[in-house]
Amino acid sequence: MGRKMNKPKLFLDIVLGFSLAFLLVEECVCELEICDRRPFDTNTDPLPPDDRFAIEIETITDLYIPLQRYNVRLYSKDNKTTFMGFTIGLREDEAPNELNKRKPRRLDPGRLHPSPDSPGGKARPPCNNTVTQTDITPKTSVNALWIAPRKGSQCVTIYAIVAIKPDVWYTHEGPLSKRVCEDVRDADDILPTQNDNCQVCEEARYQLTFIGMWSYNTHPQMFPKFHEQARFSDVVGASHSKYFSVYKYNSEASAGMKMLAEQGNTTQLEVEIQEKLGNTVRTVIKATAPAKTNLTTVTSFRANKDNHLVSLVTGIMPSPDWFLGVANLELCTETNKRSEWAQTVTLNLYPYDAGTDSGKTFEAPNDETSPPQPISSVALVQDQGKKKAFARVRFDLIRTYPNPSCTTENSVTNEEEIDDGDEEEKEEEENSYEPPPPIESNTTPKTEVTIALDPDSSESCPMTTWEDWPCEGPCEEGKRVGQRFKYRYHIVDGVIVGKYDGTNSGENKEVPRNCLFMETFNIEDCEEECSEETMEDETEASETNEDENE
Ligand SMILES: *[C@@H]1O[C@H](CO)[C@@H](O)[C@H](O)[C@H]1NC(C)=O
Ligand SMILES: *[C@@H]1O[C@H](CO)[C@@H](O)[C@H](O)[C@H]1NC(C)=O
Ligand SMILES: *[C@@H]1O[C@H](CO)[C@@H](O)[C@H](O)[C@H]1NC(C)=O
Ligand SMILES: *[C@@H]1O[C@H](CO)[C@@H](O)[C@H](O)[C@H]1NC(C)=O
Numbered sequence: 001m002g003r004k005m006n007k008p009k010l011f012l013d014i015v016l017g018f019s020l021a022f023l024l025v026e027e028c029v030c031e032l033e034i035c036d037r038r039p040f041d042t043n044t045d046p047l048p049p050d051d052r053f054a055i056e057i058e059t060i061t062d063l064y065i066p067l068q069r070y071n072v073r074l075y076s077k078d079n080k081t082t083f084m085g086f087t088i089g090l091r092e093d094e095a096p097n098e099l100n101k102r103k104p105r106r107l108d109p110g111r112l113h114p115s116p117d118s119p120g121g122k123a124r125p126p127c128n129n130t131v132t133q134t135d136i137t138p139k140t141s142v143n144a145l146w147i148a149p150r151k152g153s154q155c156v157t158i159y160a161i162v163a164i165k166p167d168v169w170y171t172h173e174g175p176l177s178k179r180v181c182e183d184v185r186d187a188d189d190i191l192p193t194q195n196d197n198c199q200v201c202e203e204a205r206y207q208l209t210f211i212g213m214w215s216y217n218t219h220p221q222m223f224p225k226f227h228e229q230a231r232f233s234d235v236v237g238a239s240h241s242k243y244f245s246v247y248k249y250n251s252e253a254s255a256g257m258k259m260l261a262e263q264g265n266t267t268q269l270e271v272e273i274q275e276k277l278g279n280t281v282r283t284v285i286k287a288t289a290p291a292k293t294n295l296t297t298v299t300s301f302r303a304n305k306d307n308h309l310v311s312l313v314t315g316i317m318p319s320p321d322w323f324l325g326v327a328n329l330e331l332c333t334e335t336n337k338r339s340e341w342a343q344t345v346t347l348n349l350y351p352y353d354a355g356t357d358s359g360k361t362f363e364a365p366n367d368e369t370s371p372p373q374p375i376s377s378v379a380l381v382q383d384q385g386k387k388k389a390f391a392r393v394r395f396d397l398i399r400t401y402p403n404p405s406c407t408t409e410n411s412v413t414n415e416e417e418i419d420d421g422d423e424e425e426k427e428e429e430e431n432s433y434e435p436p437p438p439i440e441s442n443t444t445p446k447t448e449v450t451i452a453l454d455p456d457s458s459e460s461c462p463m464t465t466w467e468d469w470p471c472e473g474p475c476e477e478g479k480r481v482g483q484r485f486k487y488r489y490h491i492v493d494g495v496i497v498g499k500y501d502g503t504n505s506g507e508n509k510e511v512p513r514n515c516l517f518m519e520t521f522n523i524e525d526c527e528e529e530c531s532e533e534t535m536e537d538e539t540e541a542s543e544t545n546e547d548e549n550e
Pocket of ligand 4: 265266267268
């Protein structure tokens with residue numbers, strides 16, 4: 001129900017007027033092209049793009065992760081040539097339509113929004129997923145925020161049209177067009193991109209949850225003969241800088257790693273990490289082994305500007321020299337040239353071979369590998385040919401600590417709250433942190449207008465209450481675990497802005513500049529029961545896609 005965002009029919013006449021002049025861009029005035037509009041309504045022909053302007057999707061080159069947020073940047077390459085107008089838009093892929101061969105199905109391109117962090121763009125009704133200039137001041141770069149579509153949406157083209165003067169503009173080909181396709185790996189199998197220029201001021205505390213997912217029930221062919229012997233060692237690791245590593249894939253294991261992988265003894269590895277404490281290591285992480293291989297263990301640790309990577313390992317027992325681990329997972333994310341601490345990161349763990357023992361089964365007797373081999377993945381018989389994670393790690397940001405002496409590019413230190421004792425011992429006891437408050441708010445709205453006001457918004461920047469969209473994600477075994485978009489809108493002079501509810505009264509209202517920082521959308525994790533049937537018509541595309549893969 002929340003999905004009817006636009007009333008495109010209402011606008012078609014107006015838009016078709018424009019598209020006459022637009023015939024020169026695309027010979028086809030089909031629905032898809034209606035919104036490839038010039039930033040200004042002139043009659044001049046577009047110029048072919050030269051290489052002065054380009055569009056980029058930060059952190060990716062050709063693959064996107066479904067439902068992930070990406071900063072899209074349109075910029076002048078020399079950082080000098082300015083433009084005054086622009087349109088950034090999305091174009092979806094098409095898929096064959098069995099019901100009507102001549103009318104292909106249009107897949108979902110995701111959502112494009114004005115960037116919440118850098119004002120300068122606004123939505124362009126009636127076009128869906130189009131961001132255009134808010135003013136005509138000369139600029140060298142602008143941003144928009146793209147939320148990638150869910151699984152099964154194949155490829156999306158993100159394009160830009162640039163106008164350097166009202167009557168001088170460029171078509172969206174070449175460098176002004178980027179086609180990106182779905183990364184079909186499970187999102188939880190992909191490490192976040194490493195950030196070589198982390199500029200956060202605050203220190204962060206993360207909760208680490210190690211979720212064992214290994215049991216005979218789930219991994220009948222990947223489990224030791226004597227079930228009760230299966231266990232994980234303690235979990236050991238560190239938050240550290242790029243100059244330290246606990247282990248490296250494709251490199252030889254350290255003595256401590258060998259001992260952990262072969263015997264589940266963490267002593268030596270802890271020593272190796274402790275030696276670097278205060279230098280290239282911020283916190284030595286240790287969590288007691290989960291009571292069973294399908295149970296969870298939790299601990300917390302700190303990270304800071306220099307030590308924003310996290311690594312951890314646990315030995316698989318019994319096994320020749322196998323372990324689970326993650327190396328150099330990035331916690332400092334970069335959005336829109338601004339560093340911030342990731343709220344939540346999850347990653348699936350699969351067994352690695354430390355390269356120090358040549359045994360091929362869980363129970364194999366000791367068989368020292370000489371010379372030692374580099375760390376590699378364990379080639380195990382896979383249950384039903386499916387790669388199954390042995391565990392998952394989850395990192396949740398639980399709080400940040402302002403650092404008044406910090407001088408990074410995006411330093412915002414408003415409060416003088418400094419964390420006192422900095423010794424690691426003390427930290428282990430400190431348990432008084434609070435998880436971030438939920439954004440949700442369903443308290444009763446004020447009623448001087450008929451619009452439901454968000455009680456979290458201020459009088460000077462009133463907002464509507466959040467509108468929830470359906471929980472999106474695959475329906476597996478009667479349960480959907482995914483993400484839900486939430487939207488709210490600015491209210492200017494008692495009128496809702498940017499919501500196409502048929503009245504369009506808010507269309508000409510400008511949101512005051514000082515209110516642009518108010519978030520108009522949000523994403524939260526969701527979980528709900530579902531049945532496979534409702535799933536079918538909601539995400540046909542992703543269903544078929546998955547079937548093919550399996
Ligand atoms: C572009 O120029 C502006 C102002 O001259 C400067 O602040 C900015 O750092 C430059 N950006 C790049 C990527 O060179
Ligand atoms: C805009 O999006 C809505 C919902 O996603 C869709 O029903 C509608 O057809 C789209 N309009 C255009 C012009 O693509
Ligand atoms: C863990 O595994 C055991 C043995 O396979 C099983 O009986 C138990 O239900 C599992 N527990 C959880 C929480 O999955
Ligand atoms: C682990 O190894 C150390 C020697 O490095 C030894 O002193 C210690 O007893 C071992 N721990 C266990 C539990 O076997």
